[in-house]
């Protein structure tokens with residue numbers, strides 16, 4: 093089961109990926125983690141990446157590809173994997189196809205979590221949590237029953253992530269559509285793309301994903 097999850101920030105990719113990892117026992121491979129691991133292990137490409145990062149330079153695609161390729165050869169990937177945050181661009185998608193083909197493998201499915209931008213921006217930009225117990229609230233959709241008092245623990249202290257504001261959310265969405273959304277057409281054309289409704293509740297989305305995976 094070799095998977096890619098696509099969807100804009102805030103679509104719930106992380107939660108769904110975690111559930112797939114737990115249910116199917118396949119690793120979630122994020123490029124950041126793989127880079128750090130390769131550097132730590134001191135592999136050839138790890139050393140190259142380390143030197144570049146220490147010089148304050150971006151690690152080029154070919155080095156990232158080599159690191160991913162090494163990682164995919166490890167035994168825990170035998171049953172499959174979820175790629176997390178990669179590929180992000182068409183060039184990287186082509187490289188991923190080529191890399192898998194070299195290994196005699198191909199992607200099983202690319203699952204797109206479809207969201208409504210307006211609703212997503214509204215959800216993310218209004219959210220805050222209790223500073224004491226972490227209970228989640230929203231300015232208009234999910235207020236505590238007594239204004240300013242946490243339902244769960246009675247605390248009157250709340251916090252907001254600084255990047256959870258409408259402007260930042262729109263910027264993040266635009267970056268996603270500009271860079272990554274061409275992958276939707278790319279995988280559709282290859283017959284790999286499946287879509288789930290990311291506006292449904294989390295368990296429902298998980299159910300839709302499991303229905304797709306059960307047919308692979």
Ligand SMILES: [Zn+2]
Pocket residue numbers: 222223224225226227242243244245246247
């Ligand atoms: Zn609380």
